[in-house]
Amino acid sequence: MSEEKNTTGELKQYLTFVLDDEEYGVPILSVRGIQGWQKTTPIPNSPDYVMGIINLRGEVVPIIDLRKRFKLETIPYSTNTVVIVVKLEQGSEEKTVGLVVDAVADVHDINSDEMRETPEFGSDISNEFVKSLGLIDEKMVIILDINQLIDWRRLSDGEHEDMDAAMSVSEESAEPEAPAAA
Amino acid sequence: MTDVSMNSGAMDEIRQIFEAECYDGLNVIETGLLALKAGDNNLETVNDIFRGAHSIKGGAATFGYTDIADFTHVIETLLDKVRSDELSVSPDLVKCFLESVDCLRSMVECMGGGEYDEIETQRVKKELEAWMSEGPAAEAAAEVVSAAEQTSVSDTQVWDISFIPNKDYLQTGNQPQHIFRALAELGEVSLTPDFASFPDFCNINPEELHISWQIELKANVTQEEIINEFDWVENECKIEVTARGATEEQDETVAPVAATVEPTRQVAMADNKPAVRKEANSIRVEIEKIDKLLNLVGEMVINQSMLNQFSSSNRNDRATGVSTELDNGLAILERTTRELQEAVMNIRMLPVSTTFNRFPRLVYDLSSKLGKSVELTIAGESTELDKTVLETIADPLSHLIRNSLDHGIESPERRLAVGKPETGTISLSASHEGGSVIIRVSDDGGGLNSERILSKAIERGLVSNSDRLSKQQIDNLIFQPGFSTAEVVTEVSGRGVGMDVVRRNIEEIGGRVEVHSEQGKGSTFQITLPLTLAVLDGQLVQVGEQIFVVPLLSIVETVQVDKAKLNVISGNEVVYRLRGDVLPVVDMRSVFNIKGEKALESFENKQLVIVDIDRNQIGLIVDGLLDQHQVVIKSLETNYVKMPGVLGATILGDGTVSLILDVTTFGGPLLMGKENRVEH
Numbered sequence: 001m002s003e004e005k006n007t008t009g010e011l012k013q014y015l016t017f018v019l020d021d022e023e024y025g026v027p028i029l030s031v032r033g034i035q036g037w038q039k040t041t042p043i044p045n046s047p048d049y050v051m052g053i054i055n056l057r058g059e060v061v062p063i064i065d066l067r068k069r070f071k072l073e074t075i076p077y078s079t080n081t082v083v084i085v086v087k088l089e090q091g092s093e094e095k096t097v098g099l100v101v102d103a104v105a106d107v108h109d110i111n112s113d114e115m116r117e118t119p120e121f122g123s124d125i126s127n128e129f130v131k132s133l134g135l136i137d138e139k140m141v142i143i144l145d146i147n148q149l150i151d152w153r154r155l156s157d158g159e160h161e162d163m164d165a166a167m168s169v170s171e172e173s174a175e176p177e178a179p180a181a182a
Numbered sequence: 183m184t185d186v187s188m189n190s191g192a193m194d195e196i197r198q199i200f201e202a203e204c205y206d207g208l209n210v211i212e213t214g215l216l217a218l219k220a221g222d223n224n225l226e227t228v229n230d231i232f233r234g235a236h237s238i239k240g241g242a243a244t245f246g247y248t249d250i251a252d253f254t255h256v257i258e259t260l261l262d263k264v265r266s267d268e269l270s271v272s273p274d275l276v277k278c279f280l281e282s283v284d285c286l287r288s289m290v291e292c293m294g295g296g297e298y299d300e301i302e303t304q305r306v307k308k309e310l311e312a313w314m315s316e317g318p319a320a321e322a323a324a325e326v327v328s329a330a331e332q333t334s335v336s337d338t339q340v341w342d343i344s345f346i347p348n349k350d351y352l353q354t355g356n357q358p359q360h361i362f363r364a365l366a367e368l369g370e371v372s373l374t375p376d377f378a379s380f381p382d383f384c385n386i387n388p389e390e391l392h393i394s395w396q397i398e399l400k401a402n403v404t405q406e407e408i409i410n411e412f413d414w415v416e417n418e419c420k421i422e423v424t425a426r427g428a429t430e431e432q433d434e435t436v437a438p439v440a441a442t443v444e445p446t447r448q449v450a451m452a453d454n455k456p457a458v459r460k461e462a463n464s465i466r467v468e469i470e471k472i473d474k475l476l477n478l479v480g481e482m483v484i485n486q487s488m489l490n491q492f493s494s495s496n497r498n499d500r501a502t503g504v505s506t507e508l509d510n511g512l513a514i515l516e517r518t519t520r521e522l523q524e525a526v527m528n529i530r531m532l533p534v535s536t537t538f539n540r541f542p543r544l545v546y547d548l549s550s551k552l553g554k555s556v557e558l559t560i561a562g563e564s565t566e567l568d569k570t571v572l573e574t575i576a577d578p579l580s581h582l583i584r585n586s587l588d589h590g591i592e593s594p595e596r597r598l599a600v601g602k603p604e605t606g607t608i609s610l611s612a613s614h615e616g617g618s619v620i621i622r623v624s625d626d627g628g629g630l631n632s633e634r635i636l637s638k639a640i641e642r643g644l645v646s647n648s649d650r651l652s653k654q655q656i657d658n659l660i661f662q663p664g665f666s667t668a669e670v671v672t673e674v675s676g677r678g679v680g681m682d683v684v685r686r687n688i689e690e691i692g693g694r695v696e697v698h699s700e701q702g703k704g705s706t707f708q709i710t711l712p713l714t715l716a717v718l719d720g721q722l723v724q725v726g727e728q729i730f731v732v733p734l735l736s737i738v739e740t741v742q743v744d745k746a747k748l749n750v751i752s753g754n755e756v757v758y759r760l761r762g763d764v765l766p767v768v769d770m771r772s773v774f775n776i777k778g779e780k781a782l783e784s785f786e787n788k789q790l791v792i793v794d795i796d797r798n799q800i801g802l803i804v805d806g807l808l809d810q811h812q813v814v815i816k817s818l819e820t821n822y823v824k825m826p827g828v829l830g831a832t833i834l835g836d837g838t839v840s841l842i843l844d845v846t847t848f849g850g851p852l853l854m855g856k857e858n859r860v861e862h
Contacts, residue, residue, distance in 0.1 A: 039838065041839040041840060041841065043828075043841070044776065044825075044841075045774060045775055045825070046825075052839075053831060054839060055837055055838065055839050057477070057481060058480045059477070059820070060821060060833075060839055061821050062821055095820070096820075152823060
């Protein structure tokens with residue numbers, strides 16, 4: 001994709017997907033698979049962005065709705081709705097998690113030279129999830145820090161019943177909210 | 183219940199584990215030696231070899247294989263010299279070491295029966311010992327040869343023994359090596375086999391013995407003593423014992439040592455065969471491979487039941503002939519799949535006896551050392567547990583038993599003084615309870631001194647003066663990391679280090695440990711272990727649109743709710759009157775925040791699942807009861823987090839995931855706050 005082959009930076013591949021008209025990317029090496037949406041088993045007393053768990057080839061895998069996680073407007077799931085199954089790191093452990101997104105977009109090579117620091121008010125989504133911004137030609141891809149997508153400590157602290165509290169805390173960290181740059 | 187003596191089956195199991203450990207150790211030694219061959223005294227490599235040898239020695243000594251332990255000891259001593267640079271590594275030395283590994287291996291192979299080549303072992307041992315005195319290889323070898331060739335130069339008496347076993351000698355369970363070894367204890371032995379009566383190859387019956395021996399024994403013993411050695415087999419062979427000098431013409435039997443050793447070795451090798459075959463009976467497989475297999479089988483079970491569902495829902499569309507055929511085929515497939523699943527699951531499960539059986543010996547040794555009289559009783563040793571879990575609890579368990587012995591059980595005098603039987607009892611039991619395996623270590627000793635624990639805990643700042651703790655809570659403070667050493671512990675239980683480690687080890691595998699104690703009467707340590715991979719018989723229950731699995735073992739009974747029997751106590755606690763008992767009632771909808779009517783009136787005609795938690799019963803309100811299924815427990819933690827009230831998840835027949843409830847936590851704070859939410 002990128003033509004700046006003569007640059008010194010490191011070339012990495014990213015799987016990109018669309019969420020509310022924005023293009024997001026995750027490192028392709030952390031992607032375990034892509035599959036259609038399937039009914040989940042809700043986990044009681046968990047944050048609303050955790051849709052539940054599914055059976056992924058014998059493994060129990062939680063499903064995260066990224067729209068809800070980023071507090072975007074939710075849309076009904078359609079035939080385009082896909083689940084990207086990724087590996088996250090939590091400490092020394094690896095966890096497999098499914099991410100519900102609007103649609104899968106592309107696979108891009110992005111040179112590390114083409115990565116930009118996240119400006120303070122880059123996007124609708126909270127900065128804590130954004131690692132950097134990747135430039136592909138004229139387009140911008142938001143590279144996610146997928147390890148931040150789930151607040152494991154909050155989940156395992158056992159404060160599950162209080163979903164509202166969980167949400168209001170992540171709202172705090174999303175502050176200050178700014179209009180989308182796009 | 184077993185007493186201190188172990189049965190042979192159990193011993194067999196332990197031996198197999200030890201055997202496997204030995205092979206691991208031998209491989210480590212061998213790999214290390216081969217690396218050393220390059221000529222460098224790499225300390226790390228030497229240490230690796232040393233550790234390998236040491237663990238074999240330790241194990242061998244524990245299980246009473248003194249020959250292996252002694253032999254390994256020699257290796258170890260020599261290695262120590264290498265480690266401290268007193269001896270430099272040379273190819274000859276490595277060769278000698280490698281030979282000793284071979285000897286050790288054949289000794290290990292013969293642990294379960296069969297005979298290893300003692301002569302070769304002695305030779306290598308001598309060579310090792312020669313190295314010990316810093317002799318270079320040539321000298322050592324010379325020494326060995328000269329030692330072996332020391333003929334009747336000394337003034338010891340030489341005996342010639344003609345040993346002609348009957349053909350059916352082996353069938354009586356005897357082996358000529360026993361005799362040779364016994365003779366070797368009297369003095370120096372050299373053997374000359376006689377194959378004269380050996381039949382043609384095609385007539386050989388491998389179960390018959392066609393060899394006879396001329397034995398030369400150099401020892402200061404009487405003829406009677408020699409004949410005594412043949413006591414066992416006097417009817418199975420012909421023996422003639424003559425003193426040398428009286429029959430000097432038999433001199434030709436004194437063949438060179440090297441020549442006599444060879445044929446004996448062949449016999450020994452032939453005898454080794456059964457042992458080698460035995461080793462091939464079990465293989466060590468990485469747990470990961472089994473888990474993968476288990477996952478695949480799980481998938482297969484789900485696919486299979488999906489096929490079943492599809493078939494039965496489309497039965498009407500099919501021609502009758504096809505229908506029967508298909509149904510039969512599916513029925514067979516179902517059975518096979520179930521069996522396959524069970525078989526695979528079984529691979530990981532081991533009876534707790536594999537761990538428990540180490541303890542009688544521990545108790546025996548320790549009690550005699552401490553001058554206490556203690557009896558160990560074991561119950562439920564056939565309870566099966568996942569291998570990983572089993573391995574992890576071995577150390578904590580032995581720690582707890584040591585504690586009970588050391589600090590729990592009083593001295594015999596003291597016991598008599600307080601009116602207890604002189605012999606203390608430690609009991610170790612395992613059982614299934616509510617989807618967990620519970621292991622209890624109880625003693626009838628002095629129990630914990632709660633006052634001292636509390637004052638210690640306050641002193642250490644673990645609790646504050648104002649905290650109001652129950653005795654139970656105080657006793658469990660001994661598991662706190664900060665609560666260690668000092669006099670309280672010697673008085674109470676544990677050497678300080680350890681109790682928190684015990685707890686940590688157990689919690690690492692998702693278990694928990696608690697202590698119940700009554701001063702003067704004894705303590706019980708209760709370890710609750712998860713069945714990480716075990717199957718669980720579950721009752722499927724419906725709550726709203728969701729299906730949960732309640733472990734069948736914790737269900738006492740289920741009843742249909744009769745609203746007239748429901749009462750609300752102190753405004754918010756709901757109870758149910760059941761045959762004179764009053765049970766606290768928990769609405770599953772409230773616990774899990776599931777949409778739907780939560781008012782008390784809506785309970786009418788719902789189901790009340792009565793579960794047993796630590797001998798207390800509570801009732802869970804669910805919408806309906808579904809099937810009972812055997813389910814595979816999948817950890818929710820692997821990819822998510824541990825949830826209070828949830829034991830794990832499982833995959834149901836239709837491929838969907840369902841949560842398994844951990845009712846044992848339902849009595850605790852999880853529900854205490856929740857019950858208030860019940861609306862009236």
